[in-house]
Every structure is written in C-alpha cells, then in structure tokens.
Amino acid sequence: MKKYTNKYVKRALTLYSYVYDDSIDIYAENEKFYQNYLRRVKYFGTKKNQTPFKFFYVELLGFYNIDHVAAKRLMFQGNPELAGKYFSRTAFWGLMAKKNSIPAEYIDPYTDYLNYAFFVEDKDTIQLAIDMLINEWKKEDAQSKEYKTQWIYPKTYFLHFLIEKWLGENPILPRLFKEFSYKGGYGIYQAIIDHWNDLSFLPNTYWDELCDYHLNGLSLYGSEKWEKEEFLLEGIIPMELLNLIKVRKKLGLDIPQITHELFSLPTSQFPVIPTGYNPDTDVLFQLIHQTAITKHPYTIEEIIDLLKEKYGEELNYFI
Numbered sequence: 001m002k003k004y005t006n007k008y009v010k011r012a013l014t015l016y017s018y019v020y021d022d023s024i025d026i027y028a029e030n031e032k033f034y035q036n037y038l039r040r041v042k043y044f045g046t047k048k049n050q051t052p053f054k055f056f057y058v059e060l061l062g063f064y065n066i067d068h069v070a071a072k073r074l075m076f077q078g079n080p081e082l083a084g085k086y087f088s089r090t091a092f093w094g095l096m097a098k099k100n101s102i103p104a105e106y107i108d109p110y111t112d113y114l115n116y117a118f119f120v121e122d123k124d125t126i127q128l129a130i131d132m133l134i135n136e137w138k139k140e141d142a143q144s145k146e147y148k149t150q151w152i153y154p155k156t157y158f159l160h161f162l163i164e165k166w167l168g169e170n171p172i173l174p175r176l177f178k179e180f181s182y183k184g185g186y187g188i189y190q191a192i193i194d195h196w197n198d199l200s201f202l203p204n205t206y207w208d209e210l211c212d213y214h215l216n217g218l219s220l221y222g223s224e225k226w227e228k229e230e231f232l233l234e235g236i237i238p239m240e241l242l243n244l245i246k247v248r249k250k251l252g253l254d255i256p257q258i259t260h261e262l263f264s265l266p267t268s269q270f271p272v273i274p275t276g277y278n279p280d281t282d283v284l285f286q287l288i289h290q291t292a293i294t295k296h297p298y299t300i301e302e303i304i305d306l307l308k309e310k311y312g313e314e315l316n317y318f319i
Contacts, residue, residue, distance in 0.1 A: 006261040008215035012236050015220060018076050029065040030319060033284060034300060036063070041297040056292040060093040066284065067093055068116070072235045075267045084120055084271030085318060091116035091125045092279050095132060105136050106147070107176070111156040112233040118163060119239050120275050121246075126163065133172055137179070148180055153230045154187030155217075155240050161186070161193065162240075162247050188213055192244065199248075199256050207241075211260035214238050237267045246270070281307055283319040 004010050012018075040059050044051060064070075071086035094113035098105050110133055117125035136142055157176060164170035177185070186193050188210065195201045217230030234240075241258065248255055262268060279285045287303050298306075300319070308315050 002264075004261055004264075006215075008212055008220060009236075009261045009265070011220045012215055012218055015218070016072075016235060018073075018236070023077070024065050024070055024073055026066065026070070029063065029070075030284065030300075033063045033066060034287075037287060037291075038297065041291060044295075053292050053295045057096045057099060057288060059288055060097045060285070068233055068235075071116075071271075072237055072267060075237065075269070075271065076265070078266055080269060081272040084273060084275030085277045087116050087120045087271055088122055088125070088275045088277030089279075089282060089285070089318075091120070091122060091129075092277070093285065095125065095128055096279075096285075099132060106150050107133070107180075108151075108153050108156055110136075111153065111159055114163075115155075115159055115234060115239050115243070118159065118166070118243055119237075120271060120277075121273050122275070122277075126167075130170070130172055137175070150180065151226060152176065152180060152184060154184060154189055155230055157184075157186050158189040158192075158240060159243070161189075162243050165247050165251065189240075197253070199254055202256070204257075204259065207256055207258045208260045210241060211238060211258065211262040214240070215262060235267075236262070236265060238262055242268065242270060277318065281311065281315060281317045283307070283317050 004013065037059060040056070044053055044056060067086055067090040071083045071090055074080075074083035074086060091113045094116075095110075098109070110129055114126065114129040117129060141147060157173075160170055160173040160176060164173050191202055191206060192199065214231050214234075215236075217228060218232060218235065219228045241263075245255055279289075283300060283303050286307065287298055287300065290298055290303065290306070304317060304319075307317055
C-alpha cells in the first residue's frame with residue numbers, strides 16, 4: 001500500500017481498516033440480512049406488536065456491509081463500477097426506510113442519502129429526497145420550536161446549493177435559510193459561494209482546509225461531538241468536493257486543482273455512471289418491499305422467482 005503522510009488521512013485509513021486487504025463477504029452479509037429479516041417478520045406478525053407493516057421498510061437500515069460500507073470499500077479496492085450500484089442502493093434504501101416515519105425527520109439525516117444520490121446522478125432518488133423533505137415539513141411536529149431550531153451541518157446547505165446549480169432549481173435551499181433559526185449557513189464553504197464565478201481567487205491552502213475539515217468530520221479520535229460527525233456516512237470519500245467538481249464541469253466553470261493527500265486516495269474519484277441500479281430488480285429490497293405489501297415472509301429464492309416471472313428468465317438481478 002502507498003505510504004501516506006497526512007496525519008488525518010493515516011488515521012482515517014487505520015480507523016476504517018483500509019490499511020488491510022479486508023474484503024467483504026457479500027454472501028455472508030446477505031445471509032445476516034436474511035436471518036434478521038426472518039426475526040423481524042415474526043415480530044411484526046405478533047398480536048403484541050401493533051406496528052403496521054408499512055413501517056417494515058426500516059429493516060433496510062443497519063446492515064452497512066451491503067450498502068454504504070460495501071460502496072466505499074469497493075471504491076478503495078478499485079472497483080468503481082460495482083461500487084456505483086452500492087452507492088445507489090444506499091441512497092434509495094435510506095430514503096425508503098424514512099418514508100413512512102411518524103415524527104418529522106430532522107434535515108441532516110436526509111442529507112447523507114441525498115449526497116449519495118447526487119454523487120451517482122440518480123435524478124429519481126434526488127427528487128424523491130426533495131419531495132420527502134417537503135412532506136416532512138408539513139407534519140405537525142415540524143412546526144415545533146425544537147424542530148425549527150435544529151442544528152444543520154454546513155454540508156447540508158452546500159449540497160442544496162450545488163443541487164440548485166445542477167438542476168436549475170431547488171425548493172429546499174431558500175426554505176433552509178427562511179424557516180430555520182439555526183443560521184450556521186454555508187460555514188467553511190461560504191468562500192466558494194462568494195467566488196462562484198471564478199474560484200481562482202481562492203488560495204490552494206483553502207482546498208487543503210476543506211479536505212482536513214472533511215477528515216475531521218469522521219470522528220477520527222472517537223469524539224461524539226456533533227461537529228465531529230458531519231461526514232460519518234461519506235467516510236473517506238470527499239463527496240461534497242467531488243460533487244462541486246462535477247457541477248462546475250457541467251456548467252463550464254473553472255475546476256479547482258486539489259492537491260491534498262485525500263485526493264490521492266482511490267476513493268477520491270467518481271463511480272461508473274449510470275450505475276445500472278434498479279430497486280425493481282434488487283432482490284433484497286424486493287424482499288422487504290413485498291413483505292411490507294403482503295405482510296407475508298418470503299425466501300430469497302421466492303423473490304428471485306417473482307422477479308424472473310415478471311422480467312424474464314434472463315434477468316440480471318442484483319443481490
């Protein structure tokens with residue numbers, strides 16, 4: 001493995017075990033997912049538990065080795081094509097798990113999954129996230145003082161700024177500034193906003209600061225302070241900066257030359273886009289989805305048979 005000198009990069013690689021050739025056994029992880037699924041179906045089906053099956057989508061969360069951890073590790077191992085499918089899965093699963101929540105979800109948890117969707121340019125999932133946020137704000141408890149004064153990470157404001165530039169509009173951005181009293185705003189990213197038309201005015205040291213800021217948001221030393229956990233889901237992938245580069249390329253604007261060691265990692269690149277991910281042919285998602293609809297358990301083989309019956313025997317399903 002290449003030797004790295006930046007103390008934050010070295011710490012992140014050790015913390016996330018990237019210094020080892022630690023491949024994920026997807027078969028074993030899928031089996032863990034299925035065994036948990038069987039336990040949870042049994043729980044949902046008891047008279048003691050009154051939780052409606054429409055909330056069964058929450059079972060998509062918690063098995064990180066078959067979504068975002070797999071995506072990041074595959075990128076590090078030089079497989080951006082397969083990684084892309086896991087990035088897309090992470091975004092979609094995360095949003096679907098939140099879709100039927102009763103209390104209004106806070107804003108930052110949406111940011112993580114929206115960031116993933118934007119990273120792989122999944123317009124449908126981006127729109128899903130925007131629509132869900134708007135619906136969250138219609139809930140009664142979203143009008144409470146606690147909700148209106150929630151802390152919001154700078155990356156959230158910055159992401160919605162980039163999405164507005166990418167799509168041409170974004171109804172979320174103005175509402176963040178208008179409706180929430182915690183006005184931390186763009187924070188460290190304000191300089192990019194101020195010099196949007198020409199980033200050459202910004203010194204190279206600024207881009208180094210942004211990379212260190214990202215790494216310091218990984219809770220590298222075990223801190224549970226809010227400001228030290230900004231990038232836990234993104235990990236060592238600087239999505240916010242890669243998304244910045246992508247947007248500026250699309251708009252024909254100058255691209256910052258980032259020389260920080262973080263950008264020498266194999267994770268500081270784009271996955272293959274389009275990713276080819278389709279939740280309709282994602283066996284594990286359909287396992288949860290069909291159970292939420294029918295209230296009945298399935299085997300993996302039964303789900304595969306259902307998909308082949310619908311899409312044909314030659315279906316290239318994802319599991």
